[in-house]
Amino acid sequence: EAQVTQNPRYLITVTGKKLTVTCSQNMNHEYMSWYRQDPGLGLRQIYYSMNVEVTDKGDVPEGYKVSRKEKRNFPLILESPSPNQTSLYFCASSPSVNNEQFFGPGTRLTVL
Amino acid sequence: GENVEQHPSTLSVQEGDSAVIKCTYSDSASNYFPWYKQELGKRPQLIIDIRSNVGEKKDQRIAVTLNKTAKHFSLHITETQPEDSAVYFCAASGTDRGSTLGRLYFGRGTQLTVWP
Numbered sequence A: 001e002a003q004v005t006q007n008p009r010y011l012i013t014v015t016g017k018k019l020t021v022t023c024s025q026n027m028n029h030e031y032m033s034w035y036r037q038d039p040g041l042g043l044r045q046i047y048y049s050m051n052v053e054v055t056d057k058g059d060v061p062e063g064y065k066v067s068r069k070e071k072r073n074f075p076l077i078l079e080s081p082s083p084n085q086t087s088l089y090f091c092a093s094s095p096s097v098n099n100e101q102f103f104g105p106g107t108r109l110t111v112l
Numbered sequence B: 001g002e003n004v005e006q007h008p009s010t011l012s013v014q015e016g017d018s019a020v021i022k023c024t025y026s027d028s029a030s031n032y033f034p035w036y037k038q039e040l041g042k043r044p045q046l047i048i049d050i051r052s053n054v055g056e057k058k059d060q061r062i063a064v065t066l067n068k069t070a071k072h073f074s075l076h077i078t079e080t081q082p083e084d085s086a087v088y089f090c091a092a093s094g095t096d097r098g099s100t101l102g103r104l105y106f107g108r109g110t111q112l113t114v115w116p
Helices: none
Strands: A004-007 A010-013 A019-025 A031-038 A042-051 A054-057 A076-078 A087-094 A107-111 B004-007 B010-014 B019-025 B032-038 B045-051 B056-059 B062-067 B072-077 B086-093 B104-106 B110-115
Touching: A004 A087, A010 A019, A019 A031, A019 A087, A019 A107, A042 B086, A042 B104, B004 B086, B010 B019, B019 B086, B019 B110, B032 B062, B045 B056, B045 B062, B072 B086
Parallel strands: A010 A107, B010 B110
Antiparallel strands: A004 A019, A019 A076, A031 A042, A031 A087, A042 A054, A087 A107, B004 B019, B019 B072, B032 B045, B032 B086, B056 B062, B062 B072, B086 B104, B086 B110
């Protein structure tokens, strides 16, 4: 089944404790992206990758890191999480730029 | 960069009526405009998209219109049904290889409620 998976789906952590949210797609898509969704603010792009080893900042990259060492995986890393990073995070993939994006199920993160 | 504004933020209609959601964008070079639907507790899913070389696109009860001169695009849903109730997001995609290519800018969303 073609899909985008994220893990974990829910996470409660404390300020400063490094964490990684994994994202994987099995559709051989070149383009992958991370978004955060906050009430009243819609979806905001954190980082995106147009191909392996190529990553770029989106609208809100501060406090986040990503890597794209292989086509299928695009992990989101929070080196030192803070409470303002409490949010719902979505990973998405697409065959190419300017094409339908397929979203993962989301990761709800709470930073205390 | 691009700025996408979406109106209204909430919209209530009676079943069978039409619903219209409007978005404006700032970057005249944007050339891809998708619409996503997000049901409560679910992930966003594409419902329709349009590219800048087309003025209108229809898919059954859903249509999108694009006015490049005025830099706005709209989602039209006819014969609304309760299952159309969701949050709808418009988006615009950058085209500037130097800074915005690959970036997708979303509006803040419209909560559509369709009453039986």
